[in-house]
Every structure is written in structure tokens, then in C-alpha cells.
Amino acid sequence: MSSRTGRLDRRLQAVAPHGQAATAAGAVVELRDSWGQVQGHYDLETLALPKDMARMLAEAFRQHHAASTPEMCRGCWKALQSFARFVAEDGAVRSLRDLDTAAVGRYIAWLDRQVGPTGEPRSRKGRANVLSGLRQLVDWMKRHHPGALAQRIDFPYRVYPDLNAQPRKRLPEDQLKTILRACYEDINAAWARFELGREILRSAAVPQGASVQLHGLVRALAGVDGGVMPARLTLVAHGFNMAAIAREGGLRSLAGYLHLTGETAVPFFVALAIQLAANPHPLARMGRECLRAHPLDEHRVIVEWDKARGGGKVRRAQRRSFDRRRRHAAPNLIDKLLAMTEPLVERAGRDHRGFLFLVVSEKTRHIAPISLSTLTHTLKAFIARANARIAIWNQAAPERARVPLPDFAAVLLRGSVATEHYRASGGDILHVQQILNHGSAVTTEAYVIGPSTEQLRRETVARLQKLMVSWLTGPAGTAPPSDRPMPAAGVRATAPFGHDCLNPLDGSGPGAQTGRVCAHLGGCLRCPGLVIPLDEAHLARILLAKEEFERARERLDARRWELLYASSYRILVQDILPDFPEAMHAPAAMLAKRLPPLPMLE
Known part of the structure; x- marks a missing residue:
């Protein structure tokens, strides 16, 4: 019988010799987003690298980071800049063939000798990141163009071991509350300014709380660029009186009447970072569709965001639920952010319209999610502004003096919140794991380790040892000490x-x-x-649990099984399983055979 399918061409295509692909594209790396817009342009010919090395590294950069985030690409570019400085100073790497294990060792020693802008040596974390950026590109070349490299080029397994051996600084509970109070004060002021701006734009009459000059100026500024604060040069070209703008607080203050700014975004960011116990970078790129209704409690709202891993190729879901009835609960703050960034959404790029923390760059005038560098800069201004306000308060009311804000960074908040949850739960690492949305308690332990938590751990161990010793050395026949009454026999x-x-x-x-x-x-x-969803996957897991209960009934003491596990077994068999249709049991049983076995009860 003849087939209608055309003949398949199974001939192997000849592969171009190594280096031709990189040469064809040159040493320029141009990365585009999903809409085809250029989001990164890197010219390796501007670096002090040999031509063959620049072209091959450009090809590795282009292919390895094709689906990476812009932040990962910028990190790779910084790693290449650092390596180019080493090549210029070393003088022994004149071509790609000179990049061998010895050159890698000299580069590591060179990194150890470098100092930062403050004159101090570069941090181990910074050196590790720079070395890792180069290693990723070299590994790509070893896989795809092995003939272009030296016969032996290896990186040490652990150049900087135990990067997280020294725990970071932790902010205690009182300092976290002080920071939150300052955030809420700034949030209330920013929201009041934005609400007044919306009232000014809605009505031609001067609303209460606004002067005639402010009313006219805000309406005029909103009409220049579609509700977005224009650049200073644009205002000068339109004939605005810059002295009048300065009298009303300047461009940054007036921008707060129209939309979210870099300064007003900081208190929202810090407050959400503390409430959500979120990492700074995933929080900065939180989506606008982040609120979900709670399935059971009408007063609670679930906040969802994701945490990128592997250069943005893998995303891990994060979620927390909050009671809306609290004034400054996270969902209420997010609602304010949604309103304050609404004028910026249409003007943002297509890849940025779905983000929550949208701000206007003062340099490029692009509308994009707030960057961590902008956040670091504006956070210092927020601390100084809050401490100046606290100093005025303390001078006016010394009997009710307030503690000033500590000098902190956004990266310290997640670990500080985790430590306080650990202390409040009495050392329950699983509770903190649930708060931080970690897949493993080992990861959570790295967040809570520190002097205070170690002291709590020692006290807990000492208390349990004391209970055990008192039980062993007590009179014969005494029951072990317990905070709960032991269950009766029946x-x-x-x-x-x-x-x-x-x-x-x-x-x-x-x-x-x-x-x-x-x-x-x-x-x-x-x-x-x-x-419990009525589907085959959940029914298969229920059948596995039922079988494990039955095996435990045959293996354990009958009185113990009846005391501990009989209730669970009866609920599964009598209350839950009858709700599944009979037609679903056969395919679910087949699926259960392919699932991994459940752990033994005892």
C-alpha cells in the first residue's frame, strides 16, 4: 500500500566549522523582547579583548541569554567588562587559545586584588557573581565549539565557599514597627496628594485644600503629556514658569498629584516587603493582577506574585492572604498602587504594562518597573526624610519621643521578618517555611540563622533536656511531663x-x-x-492513602491504630470516597499505580 506522505529527507546537514556562526553575527549582541523591541545592545568590540575571543564570547552571550531577563544580561555584560580589564592588565591572553585553566587562576587572583569605589576589597558575593558570568559563557563554548578552546580549561569547584556563612544583619521587631509607621505616614500623605490631584482634574472648580495657583498648574501639567509629568526641557519649551513650579514644591512634588513617582513608591515597596516577606526583585516586578478572592473568608484577599529563578526561565509562585478590614493591609496598599499607576499603564511599553510598580525614569523618561538601583537611591532619601520628621516631633514632644529609623537596605527585610516569625512561633521552622513560600526547610534555615535564633534554639534544647532528665530520674511509674492531658483508653x-x-x-x-x-x-x-476537587488525580492519591491506612492496620497494634488512625480512615472511606463517581475509580486506580508510594505512617 502506497503512502501519501512525502519522502523524508534523513540526510545529515554539514555543520559549519567552529567560529563561523559567531563571526557571521560579529561581536555585537542585540537582545529583543517578545514584541521584537530591542531590550539590550552590547558591543564586545568596545572591550579590550582579542577579536576571536570577542566574537566567540558574543555568540555565547547571544545564545545562552536569549531567554534571560534584562537584569541577567546586564550582569553578564558587567562580568565581561571585568574580564576585559583583566585581559588588558594581564597581557598573556592574546587569543582565544590562550584562555586556559592557568588564565582562569590568574583571573581569580586578579579579582581578589580589586577594590571598590570606597577603597575596600570587593565582596565575595560580587566576585562570585562576576566569575559565574564568565563561567557560563565558557561552559557554553565548551559544549558547542570545543575545538576553539584550549584542551584544558577548568574552573575551581568552589572558589568562594560558604558565601552565606556569615548571617546578614537583622532588624528587630521594634525597628520593623518603626519603619512601618514611617511608611504608613508617607503612604497617607502620598495618597492624599494623589486624591487631591484627581479632584483637581475632575472639576474645573478649585477643590478644598488646593490653591488657585496649584489648581491651574496641575491641570496645565496634565494636559502637556497625557497625564504624565513632562520633562523639564519640555515644560520650558511650552513656556511654563519654572519659578511658579518651584514655589509649589518642584516637579517631583507636583508629579505626585498625577501618578506614582520614585519617591512615593518607596514607602509602598518597603511596607509590602515587610508584610509579604518578599524578595526585593520579585516584589519590584509584581504584576497588576496579583489579588485573588479568598475561597472561604469574604474579608480576606490572597496576594499572589512569582519569584524568577534560572535567569527568569523558571518562576515559583508566592502567595499570602490578608484581612482587608485592616487599613494598611497589603491588598489595600495594592489598590492604591493600582490607582496611582493607572495613568502610566497606557504609556508604558507592551512588556511593562502588566507590572504594579510603574514609575517614570527621570533620565530616559521611559515608563518601566522601578529598578533596584532607583530603589536604593530613593530609600536613603526616605530614611533621611522620615528621621527629619521624627526629629521635629521629638523636639516638640520630648515626653513622647520616637525612635529614628535605622540605616537599612531592602535586602534585609525578608530575613528580618523571617527571624521575627521564627521567634514568635517558638522556633517553628515549618511555620517560617510556609510564610516564606520555600520548598525546603533547609532554605528557610539560612534566613533565620543568627545569634538571637541560635539562643532560642539552645534554650529550647535545654528545656527539653531538663524535662527528659526529670522524667528519667523521677519516681518509678510517673508519667512523662506534658502540657497536654494524655488521652483516655477509650x-x-x-x-x-x-x-x-x-x-x-x-x-x-x-x-x-x-x-x-x-x-x-x-x-x-x-x-x-x-x-477536594472531584478528579482522577485527587482520587488516586486518596486511594493510596486508604491503602496505606489498611497496611498500617495490619502492621500496628490494633489498639494504637484505633486510637490514632481509625478516625482518618473512616472519614476517607465513609465521607469522602462516596462523593466520587464510580466510573472514576478504575482510571484513578491505574493512575495510583504510577504515583510514588506514600511514606509509612510508622
Whole structure:
């Protein structure tokens, strides 16, 4: 029988010799976004590198970072700039063939001798990042053009071991509250200014709280560039009186009547960083569609964002829920940010319209998410502005003196919040892991390690050892000391699975407080917040759990199984499984055979 399919061409295509692809494209790297717009232009011919090395590194740069974020590409460019300075000073690397293991060793020693702008040696983290940027490109060349390199070129496995061995500075609880108070004061002032600006633009009449001059000036500024604060030269070209603008606070102050600015974004950013315990970079690139309705509590809202990993190629979901009834809860702050950035959305690039923290660059006039460099610069101004306000308060009311803000950076907030949660929970690392949205408790431990948490850990171990020693050395027949009463012989031991916790607000769950929603809402079999989708995947996992309960019943003491696990088994068999249709059981059983086995109960 003849086939209608055309004949397949299975001949191997000849591969061009190494170096031709890089030569054809030259030493210029031009990276584009998903819309075809140029988002990065890097010319390696401007660096002091041999021509063959510049072209090959450009090809590696172009291919390896084709899907990376602009921040990753800028980091790679800085790594190439650093390596080019080494090549110029070393003098022994005259071609790509001279890049061998010995050259890598000399480059590492050269990095160790470099100093920063302050005259101090570069940090180990900075040196590691620069070396890693070069190593990624060399590894790409070793995979795709091995013949162009020397026969032996290796990087040491761990040049800078234990980068996080010394924990970062942590801000205590009182300092975090001081920072939040200053943030809320600035947020209230910025929101009042923006609300007044919206009232000025809505009405031709002068609203209460605005002068005639301010009213006319704000309306005139909004009409120049579609509601966005124009550049100074543009205002001069339109004949604006710059002295009148200066009398009303200047361009930065007047921009706050129209939209979010770099200065007004800082208190929002810091407050959200503390409430969400978020990393600075993912928070700066939080999306506008970040609020979700809570499925069970009408007063709570879920805040969702993602954390990029692997140069932006992998994204990990992060989420926290908050009660909207609190004035400065994260969802309420996000609502204000959405309103203050609405005038900027249409003017932003297509790749930037979905971000929350949109600001206008004072240099390029581009509208984009706030950068970490801008955040660092404006954060210092925020601290100085808040401390000046606190100094005036302390001078006027010394009997109610306030503590000034500490000198802090945005990178310190996540670890500080994690440490305070760790202390408040009595050393519960799993609770902090849930707050930080970590996949492993090992990662969480790196955030909370420090002198204060180590002291808490030693105190906990000492207390438990004291209880154990008192139990062993006590009179024979005494029961072990416990804060909870032991279950009676005929009473169900439902505590391990929370089967008697039918009210998520009564505080009977582990670690819960009366009047507050249980932290384990939806995690117990009889919890009113438990939601089980009726699909084959969930039914397969339920069947696996049922089989494990039955195997444990055959293996364990009958009295112990009845005391600890019988309630869970009956809920699965009598309450949950009957809700699944019979037609779904057969394919779910087949799927369960392909799933990994559950761990043994005991």
C-alpha cells in the first residue's frame, strides 16, 4: 500500500566549522523582547579583548541569554567588562587559545586584588557573581565549539565557599514597627496628594485644600503629556514658569498629584516587603493582577506574585492572604498602587504594562518597573526624610519621643521578618517555611540563622533536656511531663489530624489563636475549609492513602491504630470516597499505580 506522505529527507546537514556562526553575527549582541523591541545592545568590540575571543564570547552571550531577563544580561555584560580589564592588565591572553585553566587562576587572583569605589576589597558575593558570568559563557563554548578552546580549561569547584556563612544583619521587631509607621505616614500623605490631584482634574472648580495657583498648574501639567509629568526641557519649551513650579514644591512634588513617582513608591515597596516577606526583585516586578478572592473568608484577599529563578526561565509562585478590614493591609496598599499607576499603564511599553510598580525614569523618561538601583537611591532619601520628621516631633514632644529609623537596605527585610516569625512561633521552622513560600526547610534555615535564633534554639534544647532528665530520674511509674492531658483508653486521639477542630476560629488547632483563622485551614480531613476537587488525580492519591491506612492496620497494634488512625480512615472511606463517581475509580486506580508510594505512617 502506497503512502501519501512525502519522502523524508534523513540526510545529515554539514555543520559549519567552529567560529563561523559567531563571526557571521560579529561581536555585537542585540537582545529583543517578545514584541521584537530591542531590550539590550552590547558591543564586545568596545572591550579590550582579542577579536576571536570577542566574537566567540558574543555568540555565547547571544545564545545562552536569549531567554534571560534584562537584569541577567546586564550582569553578564558587567562580568565581561571585568574580564576585559583583566585581559588588558594581564597581557598573556592574546587569543582565544590562550584562555586556559592557568588564565582562569590568574583571573581569580586578579579579582581578589580589586577594590571598590570606597577603597575596600570587593565582596565575595560580587566576585562570585562576576566569575559565574564568565563561567557560563565558557561552559557554553565548551559544549558547542570545543575545538576553539584550549584542551584544558577548568574552573575551581568552589572558589568562594560558604558565601552565606556569615548571617546578614537583622532588624528587630521594634525597628520593623518603626519603619512601618514611617511608611504608613508617607503612604497617607502620598495618597492624599494623589486624591487631591484627581479632584483637581475632575472639576474645573478649585477643590478644598488646593490653591488657585496649584489648581491651574496641575491641570496645565496634565494636559502637556497625557497625564504624565513632562520633562523639564519640555515644560520650558511650552513656556511654563519654572519659578511658579518651584514655589509649589518642584516637579517631583507636583508629579505626585498625577501618578506614582520614585519617591512615593518607596514607602509602598518597603511596607509590602515587610508584610509579604518578599524578595526585593520579585516584589519590584509584581504584576497588576496579583489579588485573588479568598475561597472561604469574604474579608480576606490572597496576594499572589512569582519569584524568577534560572535567569527568569523558571518562576515559583508566592502567595499570602490578608484581612482587608485592616487599613494598611497589603491588598489595600495594592489598590492604591493600582490607582496611582493607572495613568502610566497606557504609556508604558507592551512588556511593562502588566507590572504594579510603574514609575517614570527621570533620565530616559521611559515608563518601566522601578529598578533596584532607583530603589536604593530613593530609600536613603526616605530614611533621611522620615528621621527629619521624627526629629521635629521629638523636639516638640520630648515626653513622647520616637525612635529614628535605622540605616537599612531592602535586602534585609525578608530575613528580618523571617527571624521575627521564627521567634514568635517558638522556633517553628515549618511555620517560617510556609510564610516564606520555600520548598525546603533547609532554605528557610539560612534566613533565620543568627545569634538571637541560635539562643532560642539552645534554650529550647535545654528545656527539653531538663524535662527528659526529670522524667528519667523521677519516681518509678510517673508519667512523662506534658502540657497536654494524655488521652483516655477509650477516647479517640484525634489531635494528630485535627478531626475535632470544626471551627477554624476557635483556636483548637495546633498553633492557632482564638478569634483568628487557623493557620492550617483546609489541611485537616474534617476541616470546614477542606476543598477536594472531584478528579482522577485527587482520587488516586486518596486511594493510596486508604491503602496505606489498611497496611498500617495490619502492621500496628490494633489498639494504637484505633486510637490514632481509625478516625482518618473512616472519614476517607465513609465521607469522602462516596462523593466520587464510580466510573472514576478504575482510571484513578491505574493512575495510583504510577504515583510514588506514600511514606509509612510508622
